[in-house]
Amino acid sequence: MDGVSDTATAEPRLKAARAGQERGPKQDRSRATHRRLLEAAVACLAEHGWAGSTVSVVAERAGVSRGAAQHHFPTREDLFTAAVEYVAEERSVALRALFPEGAEGAGGAEGAGGAEGAGNGGVTGRPAVVAALVDLYTGPLFRAALHLWVAASNEDQLRPRVTELEARVGRETHRIAVELLGADESVPGVRETVQGLLDMARGLGLANLLTDDAGRRDRVVAQWAVLLDEALG
Amino acid sequence: MDGVSDTATAEPRLKAARAGQERGPKQDRSRATHRRLLEAAVACLAEHGWAGSTVSVVAERAGVSRGAAQHHFPTREDLFTAAVEYVAEERSVALRALFPEGAEGAGGAEGAGGAEGAGNGGVTGRPAVVAALVDLYTGPLFRAALHLWVAASNEDQLRPRVTELEARVGRETHRIAVELLGADESVPGVRETVQGLLDMARGLGLANLLTDDAGRRDRVVAQWAVLLDEALG
Numbered sequence: 001m002d003g004v005s006d007t008a009t010a011e012p013r014l015k016a017a018r019a020g021q022e023r024g025p026k027q028d029r030s031r032a033t034h035r036r037l038l039e040a041a042v043a044c045l046a047e048h049g050w051a052g053s054t055v056s057v058v059a060e061r062a063g064v065s066r067g068a069a070q071h072h073f074p075t076r077e078d079l080f081t082a083a084v085e086y087v088a089e090e091r092s093v094a095l096r097a098l099f100p101e102g103a104e105g106a107g108g109a110e111g112a113g114g115a116e117g118a119g120n121g122g123v124t125g126r127p128a129v130v131a132a133l134v135d136l137y138t139g140p141l142f143r144a145a146l147h148l149w150v151a152a153s154n155e156d157q158l159r160p161r162v163t164e165l166e167a168r169v170g171r172e173t174h175r176i177a178v179e180l181l182g183a184d185e186s187v188p189g190v191r192e193t194v195q196g197l198l199d200m201a202r203g204l205g206l207a208n209l210l211t212d213d214a215g216r217r218d219r220v221v222a223q224w225a226v227l228l229d230e231a232l233g
Numbered sequence: 234m235d236g237v238s239d240t241a242t243a244e245p246r247l248k249a250a251r252a253g254q255e256r257g258p259k260q261d262r263s264r265a266t267h268r269r270l271l272e273a274a275v276a277c278l279a280e281h282g283w284a285g286s287t288v289s290v291v292a293e294r295a296g297v298s299r300g301a302a303q304h305h306f307p308t309r310e311d312l313f314t315a316a317v318e319y320v321a322e323e324r325s326v327a328l329r330a331l332f333p334e335g336a337e338g339a340g341g342a343e344g345a346g347g348a349e350g351a352g353n354g355g356v357t358g359r360p361a362v363v364a365a366l367v368d369l370y371t372g373p374l375f376r377a378a379l380h381l382w383v384a385a386s387n388e389d390q391l392r393p394r395v396t397e398l399e400a401r402v403g404r405e406t407h408r409i410a411v412e413l414l415g416a417d418e419s420v421p422g423v424r425e426t427v428q429g430l431l432d433m434a435r436g437l438g439l440a441n442l443l444t445d446d447a448g449r450r451d452r453v454v455a456q457w458a459v460l461l462d463e464a465l466g
Contacts (some may be wrong), residue, residue, distance in 0.1 A: 192453045207435065
């Protein structure tokens with residue numbers, strides 16, 4: 001399975017965004033460690049599931065001592081919910097950067113940098129946005145989030161935190177989708193049309209869990225992009 | 234969480250279907266035990282996840298000795314894949330029974346017996362079929378299948394069997410959807426339209442994992458039923 005190296009493309013941008021604060025080399029190192037732990041946690045969840053993802057395993061993967069990891073994230077729940085949220089934010093930033101002018105400008109995304117799977121070979125406008133939205137649900141972030149959700153459904157300690165996280169990430173994804181698709185939510189039915197698209201994307205992500213479903217997915221996405229385009233006017 | 238008692242409604246029908254064979258009381262008892270184990274296995278998976286679902290736990294829940302359970306299902310993998318398949322078949326039978334004439338006859342489903350959540354208060358035709366298809370993904374069967382899929386993504390022993398099971402159940406669900414919706418797959422795009430609907434249903438099932446998403450889901454389903462009706466002509 002692929003790692004989470006794709007998130008690295010969003011890094012320089014985020015780093016720049018954070019650079020407003022005055023920082024010393026020590027804080028820089030601490031931030032770098034923090035980020036390494038978060039990325040290792042998502043990769044670990046995606047590959048080994050919740051049962052196989054402990055703070056120790058993540059610390060080792062990130063090349064950090066267990067004590068240092070616990071300094072950053074006191075509990076296992078802290079580490080993994082923070083990790084899924086962090087990577088989701090990175091993906092949101094990358095997605096917005098890919099379509100700086102929304103579906104209108106979706107033809108001219110050269111140089112915007114690579115959100116995973118954005119190679120939609122010549123597809124432009126709304127279909128390109130739909131394809132990029134679906135791509136949010138087929139990489140290691142979705143896989144990690146899925147493991148966290150499923151674990152949370154059986155673990156009382158995890159459930160409230162993941163429920164809250166899911167709601168927050170879901171709202172943000174919906175907001176981005178509406179914006180990039182140029183959807184007018186004041187028109188009756190438009191909100192539900194966009195929500196249904198994101199539900200479909202989530203279902204496509206699940207269908208991709210055990211087998212490589214890319215061929216079928218591309219055909220479904222192409223067809224639903226047409227239906228969506230007609231529905232959104 | 235709800236149990237799997239809703240599957241019991243399909244039982245008399247299936248029993249009748251099997252009654253072609255000559256049976257003694259001993260075979261009857263064995264079949265009843267077999268079925269009790271399968272239903273207990275699905276309920277157990279849905280409630281406790283894969284990690285909490287062992288043959289012993291299921292045997293106890295079914296009121297059967299561990300030895301008897303192992304006589305029916307030699308391995309844990311045998312038991313749980315058989316269970317998900319059995320309940321999926323029961324649901325398919327119940328769904329077909331609910332719309333004996335497909336979307337055309339979806340107004341006259343009285344007395345067809347209760348597939349879970351089929352109380353779509355007055356909704357008829359294709360929207361009723363869409364709602365019933367989505368309901369396949371929001372009950373304990375979907376929850377159980379989800380736990381099995383996610384476990385299979387990390388367990389080499391389980392993966393090939395669950396992959397094969399998922400493909401089989403997926404094909405059958407697609408076949409039922411095409412039939413009940415009266416969709417003509419010889420028309421370009423129709424196949425992908427129906428697939429996308431089932432992907433959306435799967436995504437809606439996932440969205441229902443941690444919270445009761447019924448309100449939002451009903452609105453999304455109502456809107457996409459309209460879009461789908463237009464798309465299918």
